[in-house]
Amino acid sequence: KSELRAGDVRMQHPLSFMYGRYSMKILFINLPYYGHVVPTIGLVQELIKQGCEVTYLCPLDWKELIAESGAEFREYKNHRQLSEQMKNAYATAESIIEGYDFVIYEQFFFLGKHLAEKYNKPVARIFTAPVTNEKLMKEFITSKGPLSIFKYKWITKAFTKDIVGNIPMKTDNWLDEIIYNPPALNLVYTLREYQPYEEEFPDEQYKFLGPSIYERNDEVFNFVKGKNPVVYISLGTVIKGATSFFQSCIEAFRGENIDVIISVGKKFNARKLKSVPHNIHIYNFVPQLKVLKMTDVFVTHGGMNSVSEALSLGTPMVVIPFVSDQPVNARCVEKIGVGKQLEYSAVNKDNLKKCVLSVLSNNGMKDNIEEVRKLINQAPGNQGGAKMILDYYKQVNFEKNHYLCN
Numbered sequence: 001k002s003e004l005r006a007g008d009v010r011m012q013h014p015l016s017f018m019y020g021r022y023s024m025k026i027l028f029i030n031l032p033y034y035g036h037v038v039p040t041i042g043l044v045q046e047l048i049k050q051g052c053e054v055t056y057l058c059p060l061d062w063k064e065l066i067a068e069s070g071a072e073f074r075e076y077k078n079h080r081q082l083s084e085q086m087k088n089a090y091a092t093a094e095s096i097i098e099g100y101d102f103v104i105y106e107q108f109f110f111l112g113k114h115l116a117e118k119y120n121k122p123v124a125r126i127f128t129a130p131v132t133n134e135k136l137m138k139e140f141i142t143s144k145g146p147l148s149i150f151k152y153k154w155i156t157k158a159f160t161k162d163i164v165g166n167i168p169m170k171t172d173n174w175l176d177e178i179i180y181n182p183p184a185l186n187l188v189y190t191l192r193e194y195q196p197y198e199e200e201f202p203d204e205q206y207k208f209l210g211p212s213i214y215e216r217n218d219e220v221f222n223f224v225k226g227k228n229p230v231v232y233i234s235l236g237t238v239i240k241g242a243t244s245f246f247q248s249c250i251e252a253f254r255g256e257n258i259d260v261i262i263s264v265g266k267k268f269n270a271r272k273l274k275s276v277p278h279n280i281h282i283y284n285f286v287p288q289l290k291v292l293k294m295t296d297v298f299v300t301h302g303g304m305n306s307v308s309e310a311l312s313l314g315t316p317m318v319v320i321p322f323v324s325d326q327p328v329n330a331r332c333v334e335k336i337g338v339g340k341q342l343e344y345s346a347v348n349k350d351n352l353k354k355c356v357l358s359v360l361s362n363n364g365m366k367d368n369i370e371e372v373r374k375l376i377n378q379a380p381g382n383q384g385g386a387k388m389i390l391d392y393y394k395q396v397n398f399e400k401n402h403y404l405c406n
Contacts, residue, residue, distance in 0.1 A: 023051045024101040024393060027121075028071070029093050029109050031085060032059045032078060035305050036106050037066075039128045039189045042214030044069040046386035055100070057093055059085075068217055082146075086163050090115065097121065102393055107132065110177045114167060122396040124185040124389055129304040129325045130195050131188050131206060136328065137175055145323025150175060185392050187385045190308065191375055194332050207388055210379025211308030213289075221287050223261065228279070229296040231356055234263040234288070235320075236301045243272045245347060249299070250280050252353040261291055289313070297359050299352075302326035307333060312376050316365045318355050320344050337368040 026047060030037055037058065044054050044066075054071040056062075059078035066073045076092035079085045090111050097103065097115060103123045105112025116123035130136065141147045150156040153173070160174040170181040184205060192198050192208040233249050235242055246264055253260045254277050263286045264270055270282045288306070292298060292313045300306045302319040307329050310317050317339030319330035333339040340355055359365060380388070 023053060024390075025099065026052050026054045026102045026104060026389075027093065027097060027100040028054055028056045029089055029103070029105040029112055029115075030056070030058050031082075031089065031106060031108050032062055035303055036108065036128050037062060038305060039212035039308075040106065040126055041065065041069045042212045042382035043126070043187075043385050044071045045214060046382045047389065050386055050390060052386075052390075055096070057089060083159055083163050086111065090163075102389070104389070107178055110174045111164070111167065113181060113183045114169065116183075122393055123183050124187060124392065125183050127186060127188040127190075128212075130190055130328065130332075131186065131201050132178055133197055133200050134179055135197060136325075137179060139328055140324050141175075143321075143323050143327050145326075147175075147324060185388065187388065190304070191372070191379060193372075193375060194311075194336065196328060196332065207385070208379065209385045210376045210381055211312045212382055213309070213312050214382060216287070216289065221290050223281060223291075223294075225294040226259065228257050228259045229360060230259045230261060230294050231297045231299065231360075232261045232263075232286075232291050232295040232315075233299040234286075234301070234306065235265070235322075236303045236306060242268075245344070246273055248347060248349045248352060250276055252349040252356070253280065255279075256353075261286065261295075263288075263291075297356050299356065302329040302333070304329060311338065311369065311372050314366075314369050314373050316359050316362070316369055318342060318352075318359055320347060336372060338365055338372060 028040070028044065030040065044056060047054055048070040055074050056066045056069070056071040057074050057076055058066060060075050061078065063073045063075070074092065074096065076088040079088060086109065089109060093115055097119050100121065103112060103116040103121045104126060105123070106126045106128060112125065113123055132140070141151050150159070156173050156175060160172060163174065169177055171177050182205065186206045188195070188206055188208045189210070189212050190208060191210050195201065195208065231253065235245070246262060249260065249262055250273060256279065258279060260280045262280065262282050264282060264284060266284050268284065270284065273282060276282060289309060292309055292315050295315050297318060298306070298310045298315045299318045299320065300310065302321040304325060307317065317333055319333050319339055320342050321327040321330040322344060330341040334341050340359055342351065342355055
């Protein structure tokens with residue numbers, strides 16, 4: 001108790017940060033994937049509004065976006081191999097963590113909790129998809145996505161050992177570490193009503209913020225909605241190519257009194273698409289929030305970002321899932337009655353058109369999605385998430401100082 005540093009005002013005056021704005025230094029650690037980074041930017045903005053200093057750790061490609069949030073950007077070296085990415089992130093974070101008051105990490109950087117505990121820092125974890133338990137993890141692994149390689153336990157253990165070396169962990173499996181070694185505070189970017197197996201996640205430990213919606217510096221988009229309904233089609237940033245799918249979309253709505261916006265991806269050569277009629281509008285990139293505001297039906301791969309944005313803006317969906325959490329999201333969309341699901345392997349111009357038109361004319365879905373929007377408007381959001389982090393930090397510091405003073 002007598003070894004407190006003379007200059008540590010917070011330790012000398014444990015209640016000083018509880019009045020007005022308090023500036024704490026936060027280290028935010030993430031992996032460089034679109035769906036993992038983009039939702040967190042709104043939370044960073046809110047923390048900075050509250051007077052916090054945020055340093056965001058990510059590879060160089062993300063510098064511009066993170067700088068726009070107001071956070072200080074710190075780089076770790078990117079790598080094609082996930083294991084090397086994680087090791088690089090850990091090494092860089094460990095080299096600077098002493099200068100921070102609080103650590104936030106996204107779920108797949110599974111060493112975040114260990115790193116914070118090693119240096120005696122309070123910590124929170126972010127989920128940019130539904131919270132993962134054992135049942136959901138099995139679904140993700142069997143969905144033929146990036147996690148499918150981990151269906152073999154020996155591969156999972158070897159992968160984990162390569163990353164952690166002699167770092168002590170609760171389990172010997174990085175996916176089990178995510179499931180069975182949670183921190184005290186977990187912030188989840190969805191509604192509890194949307195969360196599969198939600199009864200397994202106690203309120204005191206898992207806080208459901210709803211979708212992450214915030215102002216973004218998007219590019220100009222000059223499309224103007226006319227009298228026809230708008231169908232927006234996007235397969236997100238993960239799916240590559242899909243020329244035949246996009247051509248099927250063109251044929252499905254050729255000659256219909258429907259305007260179709262298709263976002264094919266920045267690396268896709270739109271010249272591959274033949275005989276595009278006047279009601280089909282092809283773009284390599286669109287500012288999705290702006291487009292969804294004018295969209296009547298959204299045809300999507302079912303990534304969590306896309307589903308959340310559609311729900312928050314009241315846009316019914318046709319979900320064509322591929323991998324990872326997308327089949328789970330598609331199932332949830334159908335469960336709450338705000339869209340339908342199609343299997344990618346079975347899509348053709350006829351069943352795509354039939355499915356989209358059925359969603360377009362379904363007034364029950366429109367009513368359901370308005371009810372979901374009400375829940376989203378009542379959810380804490382990024383502003384509430386920032387307050388939860390600040391409140392948790394105050395609680396931890398109060399308890400620590402109360403112990404030291406007694």
